[in-house]
Amino acid sequence: MSRYKILVVDDEPIIRMDLTEILQREGYEVVAEAKNGEEAVELAYRHKPDLVIMDVKMPVMNGIKAADIIRKFSHTSILLLTAYSHRELIQEARQSGVTAYLVKPVSEEDLIPAIEIALSQRDRVSSLQQDIEDLKQKMEERKIVERAKGKLMSTLQLGEEEAYKWLQRQSMESRVSMAKLAQELLNA
Incomplete structure (x- = not known):
């Protein structure tokens, strides 16, 4: 399996640590961690991850705004995690080019399939872009x-x-x- 590069973004250090442990156990490479959307944008630009797993509600810049900016310079997949499932939030996430959306608390059984689907979508889009x-x-x-x-x-x-x-x-x-x-x- 090729090691996909993942950026983990959450303002809660314990959640970042838990996500990183799960990802590493599954064979993914966590290239960086960020505590807010602004750091996420900077680290996504620097590391060019295949996937960004990001919380929605964070200080400085929220996950949806960060996703919108990241999608402008990168074809990375973005998986949003949130405690909220309001229809408006889902609509904003869709408009920002988010690949997947999971409601917290997230179990490993939910997270891994969502990651695999998001990465599969990314690979398919990359292949189509190369064809174009x-x-x-x-x-x-x-x-x-x-x-x-x-x-x-x-x-x-x-x-x-x-x-x-x-x-x-x-x-x-x-x-x-x-x-x-x-x-x-x-x-x-």
Whole structure:
């Protein structure tokens, strides 16, 4: 199992200690602990955890505000813990991009499945984001090939299919990608 990095945030030291012990026993790496939302934001930025487990009601900055800020610079999952289950609080948590929400007192039997689901969601989102980046890159490469093909069509008086085949052949002979060859043609 790859060791996921977790940030634990609660204004009660005993709760932080209990959560950390449970997490470490389950094989997770607790990279840092914070006592308020402001520290959570700073530590999340510094440690880039896979998951932040955070209380809602804390001094300085509450967990929902901290979650909102963390989600702006990170794709980490956020699991909120609270003694309150008011509908407004749940709505605010949803709007802040919180992945999961547990009502205190939290048992280990409730916590571990919630963590696993939150981390699974994070992995799925990360995978989708990588797919999107790959598709964007392919689209950019395709645009470059299309522009180079257009240049070949006009300078060598080739048809579209002939220009594409010319690019393919040159790419194979020179052992470079069509996108790289196309960029070289456009730069020439």
